[in-house]
Amino acid sequence: MSFRFLPDDPSSSIRIPSGQTVLINSDDHSDCMKLNVLEGIARVYCPCEETEGMTLAFLQTGDQLRTDCLCSEGVCVEALTDLRFETKSNVPSNTGYDSVNEWTLQLLRIRHLGQAEHRLHALLSLLVSRLGKRYGEWCNLPFRLTHERIGELIGSTRVTSTRLMSKLRNGDMIVTSASKQEIKLSPELIDSSPISF
Template sequence: MLLSLATTQGAIAPPVRTFARRSNLPLLPNQLWQIHSGVVRTLTWTEAGEVVTLGLWGPGDVLGIPLSSADPLQAECVTEVVARSLQPQDWPQVTDALLRHARQTEELLSMVRSGPVQATLIQVLNWLAQRFGNEHDHGRRIALRITHQELADLVGSTRVTVTKLLSTLERQGFIHRHQRQIVVRPDRTPFWHYEI
């Protein structure tokens, strides 16, 4: 449930802000962000400096420090994002979004722990196509311009490995590229086996 952009019973609606692609949402200890449009990637990094993607969040989703134990935590806009700042008194109004946050975190964790990198990548591509995709002539187009490095961070691999695996999946006809975006062909064999 998105909080209404209008005021309710004389209460002032929390401010809505627009963030440019690749900018960061400011994160504060007692604040959540509810996304109205766009996609945000939450991430942290290891002591060795390796980036770990914690989630991808879209319209209706809620994110912020109170929902994460990761330290440090960063929220990077994958696309242009319109989001509303939520203070603690607003949180009861977004219970459904908070539950979705927990379920999505669990889904991503189970995918990353699914075995070989190729199996993980296939699951993540299918998940991205379902979550952030739209119908296309040849399947489901992931409506994000996600880089090979961002995919690698998401599946816990290297950019080189992900690039090679994407090329292999494309050669085998399981995916194809359309205007710098990936089209997943769920009717083709590995995606049928790895549906979430």
């Protein structure tokens, strides 16, 4: 696994190109730090060998990640689109909305659906409702996930994910292009999710 390390000192602007990953090791930061996403979309995942890169959350502009809420191994932040964030130190503990906990809860809800097809359907609906936009007759998701990553998110194999994505593609429910890092999804697919978000 290849990644950069987050600087120890607070920074007003850190840029991470799409496809790169930053490791946030909780042991390296004696004080609580907060990462604020200024632009872009990121995937937060556990770097532990036992969990094999388990996705905890997705972050977008305005979301925050607190380093005092991490597991002992820390977390990795992967830029799904070009990403810009800032870090701040000495953040007092507070209660309220936590985007990482909310994402983890929603991903857990998806994993408990009985059929892999329903889990994929719910995952795509969640991603579009939180991170996508409606453009004309399609909903757009501004990044793509590998079939292996989709399998991890829905609790299936890469082969199952590939089969299910092909079924959606053949049914004109999703459209992908080799030249673009986005997915177009039909509003009917998103609106008929087995879970409401």
